[in-house]
Amino acid sequence: MAAAPVWSVDPRTGKRREQVAAEATAEDVDAAVRAAHEARGPLAGRAVRAAFLRTAAALLEADRDRLVGAADAETALGPARLTGELARTCYQLRAFADIVDEGAFLDVIIDHPDDTATPPVPDLRRYKVPLGVVAVYSASNFPFAFSVAGGDTASALAAGCPVVVKAHPDHPALSELVAEVLRTAAARHGIPEGVAGLVHGLEAGVELIKHPLVTAAGFTGSVRGGRALFDAAAARPVPIPFHGELGSLNPVLVTEAAAAERAEAIGAGLAGSMTLGTGQFCVKPGLVLVPAGAHGDRLVKSLADAVGGTAPGVLLDHRMRDNFLAGVAERARLEGVESPVAPGADGEHAVRAGVLTVPARRLTAGGAHDLLLEECFGPVTVVARYADESEVTAVLSRLPGNLSATVQLSAEEAAGQGRGAQLLAELTPLAGRVLVNGWPTGVAVAPAQHHGGPYPATTSTSTSVGGTAIERWMRPVAYQNAPEALLPPELRDDNPLGLPRRFNGRLER
Incomplete structure (x- = not known):
C-alpha cells in the first residue's frame, strides 16, 4: 500500500495547497533514526556544533522572505508575527552556540582524594555527556520557535544529540524547507545530513517514540496527544525521558x-x-x-x-x-x-x-x-x-x-x-x-527563563526555553580513580579546554 500523501493546507480557505511529502512508514522512521545515530561522532566536537548552530541561524536569516511566506500560507499568523518569531529562533540558535563555547553546561566537578574525610573520598571526576538521538515533536502555534529548528532541536544539537523531528501537519511545507536549511548548515561543517531527520504522519510519531535508539523526546502540544506519547515512552522496555509541554490555564x-x-x-x-x-x-x-x-x-x-x-x-x-x-x-x-x-x-x-x-x-x-x-x-x-x-x-x-x-x-x-x-x-x-503586574504572553529567551510547570503544564520539571533547556538531553557520569591519561580532556587537572568547573570545592571560571 502506498504511503498516504501529506498536504499543505491554507487555513484561511481550508483548501489544499500542495502535496509536500508522504507519511513515513516504520521503515522510514527506522532509517531516519539510524542516520541520526550515525551522526553522533561528527557532532561531538564542541567547536563544530557551535559553528553548525551559527551557520543554521545565518542560513535561516538569508532565506527569511521565502520561509516567512511559506509559514504564513500554512498558519495565517501574519508576516509581522512570523518575521519576529524567525528572528527569535535565530537568536536562540546563536544563544545555544554561545553556551556550547562557554562549556559551563558540562557541569565539570573534580574532587581529589581526601583520606581525612568520613568516609574517605576517592579521586572523583564528574561531567555530563549527551544522551543520544532525541525525538522532537513540533508545535502548531510556533512554526519556527517550537518546530523543526526550534528550542528542542537547538538545545538537543547543542548538547551533542542528533534529532529526528516529527513535523506538525499544520505546516509540513515549511517543515521541509527548514529541515533542508539545517542539513545544508550541517554539511558545511562536515556533519552528516542525518543529524536533523524529519518524518511526517501520526503513526510515524508513534514509531519514533518506540524506537530503541531514541533516548529522549521533547513535545509541545495537547494534553491528550502528549499524555499518549508520555505513556508510550514510559512503557518501552527501556523507558526514556519525555519532556512534554501539554496544556495551561495561566491564571x-x-x-x-x-x-x-x-x-x-x-x-x-x-x-x-x-x-x-x-x-x-x-x-x-x-x-x-x-x-x-x-x-x-x-x-x-x-x-x-x-x-x-x-x-x-x-x-x-x-x-x-x-x-x-x-x-x-x-x-x-x-x-x-x-x-x-x-x-x-x-x-x-x-x-x-x-x-x-x-x-x-x-x-x-x-x-x-x-x-x-x-x-x-x-x-x-x-x-x-x-x-x-x-x-x-x-x-x-x-x-x-x-x-x-x-x-x-x-x-x-x-x-x-x-x-x-x-x-x-x-x-x-x-x-x-x-x-x-505583567502579562504571560511573550516568553523571553534568557538564561534565567523557565518555561515549564507542574503537570499538566509539563511532564517534567525542566524548561523548554532558556539556556538550561540543554540539561534535558544530557546525563552525568563520574569517573573514580581513573588514571588522568585515560580521562577525557574535560576532566584533566590542567584543564586544557579552559572550562568553568568546580575544582576541589572551589568554583573556577
Whole structure:
C-alpha cells in the first residue's frame, strides 16, 4: 500500500495547497533514526556544533522572505508575527552556540582524594555527556520557535544529540524547507545530513517514540496527544525521558486594590494578551480572578470594549476552529455564565474573540463548572468574580499545574504593603513562572527563563526555553580513580579546554 500523501493546507480557505511529502512508514522512521545515530561522532566536537548552530541561524536569516511566506500560507499568523518569531529562533540558535563555547553546561566537578574525610573520598571526576538521538515533536502555534529548528532541536544539537523531528501537519511545507536549511548548515561543517531527520504522519510519531535508539523526546502540544506519547515512552522496555509541554490555564489574580487603582489599564492589557496570535499562545491567560463590585465592573467593561473591537482571526486549522467553537459554546451554556462579548464563528473560516464571566463561587465546589478550569485553545478568557479572599483561595486550591501565574497588584502592594508577598507565595506552587503586574504572553529567551510547570503544564520539571533547556538531553557520569591519561580532556587537572568547573570545592571560571 502506498504511503498516504501529506498536504499543505491554507487555513484561511481550508483548501489544499500542495502535496509536500508522504507519511513515513516504520521503515522510514527506522532509517531516519539510524542516520541520526550515525551522526553522533561528527557532532561531538564542541567547536563544530557551535559553528553548525551559527551557520543554521545565518542560513535561516538569508532565506527569511521565502520561509516567512511559506509559514504564513500554512498558519495565517501574519508576516509581522512570523518575521519576529524567525528572528527569535535565530537568536536562540546563536544563544545555544554561545553556551556550547562557554562549556559551563558540562557541569565539570573534580574532587581529589581526601583520606581525612568520613568516609574517605576517592579521586572523583564528574561531567555530563549527551544522551543520544532525541525525538522532537513540533508545535502548531510556533512554526519556527517550537518546530523543526526550534528550542528542542537547538538545545538537543547543542548538547551533542542528533534529532529526528516529527513535523506538525499544520505546516509540513515549511517543515521541509527548514529541515533542508539545517542539513545544508550541517554539511558545511562536515556533519552528516542525518543529524536533523524529519518524518511526517501520526503513526510515524508513534514509531519514533518506540524506537530503541531514541533516548529522549521533547513535545509541545495537547494534553491528550502528549499524555499518549508520555505513556508510550514510559512503557518501552527501556523507558526514556519525555519532556512534554501539554496544556495551561495561566491564571491571573487581580487584587481589589489593583482594580481600584487601574481597572481600565488592566482590562486593556488583558485583552491584548488573550487575543495575541488569535489566542493561540500556550501562555494565554485563560482564567482571571477579578473582584466583584464597582472596580471589577470597570475592569470587565474595559476588557469587553477592547475584545469587542478586536478583528476576527483565523485559527491554525479547521479542527482547532471546530474545537474552539464547541468549547466556548459548552462553557457558555453553564449556569451562571454570561458573555459580555460572545466568542464564536465569523464566516466559514474565522472566529471572533470573546469573554465569559462567572461568579467565582461556582468554581469552588466541582461539578460541571470544572470545565472552566480547563484550557480552551483560542481567543477566549473566563473572568471569575470573587466576593472575598476566601473564594480566591478556594479557586486557587483547585487549579491544575500551569506554565504561568500572574498577580496584578497596586503600587502599595507591590512595595511590600498588604498581601502581595503572601499572594506570590500562594501562586508559586501553581506554575513555573510567576509574574507581577505583567502579562504571560511573550516568553523571553534568557538564561534565567523557565518555561515549564507542574503537570499538566509539563511532564517534567525542566524548561523548554532558556539556556538550561540543554540539561534535558544530557546525563552525568563520574569517573573514580581513573588514571588522568585515560580521562577525557574535560576532566584533566590542567584543564586544557579552559572550562568553568568546580575544582576541589572551589568554583573556577
